[in-house]
Amino acid sequence: MPRQPREPDLLLLHAPSVYDFRDRAILYGPVSDMVPSSTVFEMYPLGFLTIASYLHAQGMSARIVNLALRMMNDRRFDVPAFIARQRPRAVGIDLHWLPHAHGALEVARIVKEIHPDVPVIMGGLSSTYFHRELIDYPQVDFVLRGDSTEPPLHQLLVALRDGAPLDGIPNLTWKDAGGVHVNPHGYVPTTLDYVDIRPDLMIEMMARYRDLESTLPFNGWWRNPIAAVFTVKGCAYECVTCGSSRTTCTHLTQRQRPVFRSPESLVANVQAFARLTRGPIALIGDLRQAGPDHASEVLERLRAAELPNEIMFELFGVPPARFLQEIDRCVPHWSIEFSPESHDQAVRDAQEGEADYTTGEMEEMLREALRLRCERLDVFFMIGLPAQTVESVRGTVDYCERLFQLGDKRLSCFISPMGPFIDPGSRGFEEPERFGYRLFARTLEEHRQLLVQPTWEHILNYETKWMTRRELVDATYEAARRLNELKMQYGRISQRRGRRVAAGIAEASALRARLDAQMARGGDAAGDPALKGEISRFSMSTVCDKRELFWRARLNNFRITEALRIMGRQLAGRASRGHGG
Numbered sequence: 001m002p003r004q005p006r007e008p009d010l011l012l013l014h015a016p017s018v019y020d021f022r023d024r025a026i027l028y029g030p031v032s033d034m035v036p037s038s039t040v041f042e043m044y045p046l047g048f049l050t051i052a053s054y055l056h057a058q059g060m061s062a063r064i065v066n067l068a069l070r071m072m073n074d075r076r077f078d079v080p081a082f083i084a085r086q087r088p089r090a091v092g093i094d095l096h097w098l099p100h101a102h103g104a105l106e107v108a109r110i111v112k113e114i115h116p117d118v119p120v121i122m123g124g125l126s127s128t129y130f131h132r133e134l135i136d137y138p139q140v141d142f143v144l145r146g147d148s149t150e151p152p153l154h155q156l157l158v159a160l161r162d163g164a165p166l167d168g169i170p171n172l173t174w175k176d177a178g179g180v181h182v183n184p185h186g187y188v189p190t191t192l193d194y195v196d197i198r199p200d201l202m203i204e205m206m207a208r209y210r211d212l213e214s215t216l217p218f219n220g221w222w223r224n225p226i227a228a229v230f231t232v233k234g235c236a237y238e239c240v241t242c243g244s245s246r247t248t249c250t251h252l253t254q255r256q257r258p259v260f261r262s263p264e265s266l267v268a269n270v271q272a273f274a275r276l277t278r279g280p281i282a283l284i285g286d287l288r289q290a291g292p293d294h295a296s297e298v299l300e301r302l303r304a305a306e307l308p309n310e311i312m313f314e315l316f317g318v319p320p321a322r323f324l325q326e327i328d329r330c331v332p333h334w335s336i337e338f339s340p341e342s343h344d345q346a347v348r349d350a351q352e353g354e355a356d357y358t359t360g361e362m363e364e365m366l367r368e369a370l371r372l373r374c375e376r377l378d379v380f381f382m383i384g385l386p387a388q389t390v391e392s393v394r395g396t397v398d399y400c401e402r403l404f405q406l407g408d409k410r411l412s413c414f415i416s417p418m419g420p421f422i423d424p425g426s427r428g429f430e431e432p433e434r435f436g437y438r439l440f441a442r443t444l445e446e447h448r449q450l451l452v453q454p455t456w457e458h459i460l461n462y463e464t465k466w467m468t469r470r471e472l473v474d475a476t477y478e479a480a481r482r483l484n485e486l487k488m489q490y491g492r493i494s495q496r497r498g499r500r501v502a503a504g505i506a507e508a509s510a511l512r513a514r515l516d517a518q519m520a521r522g523g524d525a526a527g528d529p530a531l532k533g534e535i536s537r538f539s540m541s542t543v544c545d546k547r548e549l550f551w552r553a554r555l556n557n558f559r560i561t562e563a564l565r566i567m568g569r570q571l572a573g574r575a576s577r578g579h580g581g
């Protein structure tokens with residue numbers, strides 16, 4: 001059996017949402033339309049890159065393999081055979097987003113079956129929430145809890161290598177013959193500067209393992225190399241359905257308030273990406289959460305850096321006009337992503353706990369951004385919120401028309417269902433009755449089983465006092481149809497693209513009716529081979545064309561010379577250390 005060129009200290013595997021998605025016929029619906037990845041949720045968490053960078057800095061090696069992407073792009077890609085060829089010292093699997101409950105556990109099972117002596121480590125927010133349940137699965141050896149696990153993970157790998165005791169490793173849940181142990185949650189950093197995302201490491205991994213595809217974050221990334229620089233962990237806001245809200249973090253990650261990285265470290269990371277790509281760079285998190293001085297210093301440093309890339313700013317609330325003017329003064333190419341979730345003040349108040357802005361103030365802010373040089377203004381709305389009725393969803397689409405009437409094509413609107421799951425640990429999950437939710441799953445195992453239901457109506461883990469699951473699905477398709485028509489009418493998308501989206505929505509609705517009828521007759525729709533390919537076609541880009549989310553394609557997205565320089569450095573390193581291929 002051919003061996004891989006080097007044995008990583010840690011092999012990081014990203015599983016698809018549902019492991020055997022290629023053999024199933026499930027109408028996942030538009031649950032991933034608003035993120036770059038598909039319903040397979042092939043995008044791996046940023047934590048993979050921070051872990052790889054941290055271990056690298058400590059003299060250890062890590063390899064990222066995006067199994068989900070490999071499985072999507074090659075129907076014959078054989079996961080067990082691939083895993084059998086690897087010789088890692090440990091395997092890490094993310095269960096950060098709960099929609100991976102099925103795939104992550106199945107990949108862990110396969111790893112354990114093939115390499116029974118290799119430790120399997122799980123991590124991510126969902127792993128943290130379900131750590132007691134997760135550790136009971138025979139294929140899971142360790143769970144690292146919290147949202148900052150790089151140093152504890154390094155300690156664990158060293159301890160496993162040296163056979164040292166494990167009871168002093170913070171944030172670790174583990175088991176031995178004596179039972180399950182939950183070490184104290186002792187690692188909660190007060191700054192994020194201890195770790196970075198090194199974009200050059202991705203290129204190095206590609207060169208070292210002679211594998212271009214496995215490290216890519218999501219399908220189509222070559223064409224749309226959006227770079228993400230995280231600015232914060234945790235959040236000061238209290239959105240009811242969010243697994244990163246202040247209350248949730250207090251319980252889940254033991255973080256009393258959000259933690260930031262310094263402006264210096266943040267902008268240095270942006271510059272590192274800009275050396276490699278000409279594509280947009282998204283700053284994840286609202287800069288203003290760390291205070292006005294922090295935000296001003298970031299902007300001043302960006303100004304001094306004189307980057308040609310578009311910088312995307314995320315806004316959690318409505319900033320004063322002078323903040324946008326500051327951005328405009330400091331950053332030549334910028335865009336905004338803003339998620340009010342609903343146009344309806346009552347719904348926003350129910351979701352955000354007295355939203356700190358009115359709809360009128362929000363509109364003022366949008367006008368100001370358009371008055372300035374903002375190159376792109378994406379406004380996101382959501383279906384499935386507390387206090388939101390079918391009528392309110394219709395009102396949101398009417399409001400989108402009102403925004404389109406501002407007459408500026410830089411502004412775009414999107415609407416999608418919250419799904420498939422309300423976040424575990426969120427206030428809505430913990431106190432469903434209080435916020436008007438009804439949950440269909442509480443445990444990890446129940447969520448794993450939901451993921452293989454035949455249609456997304458049955459996959460959703462919630463409904464609300466105001467909309468049943470059926471109504472949530474109906475409202476989604478209706479809103480999608482109307483918004484698509486408005487986008488054509490106001491020239492936001494071409495007629496051709498709009499007609500294609502409309503046809504997709506109509507066919508997805510028809511397919512849903514067929515599956516419902518089949519289920520009503522007691523048939524196993526998910527196992528129907530005749531529906532396999534047909535269904536996956538309508539599970540992607542249903543309510544909008546995913547390309548609307550992407551930036552205009554640039555022929556030359558990458559700084560090829562920089563990539564070659566990194567690859568050359570890696571190959572030279574291998575030659576000098578005598579590592580064969």
Ligand code: SF4
Nearest residue numbers: 235237239242245316
């Ligand atoms: S959804 Fe709300 S609570 Fe969650 S990260 Fe965004 S602003 Fe913060």
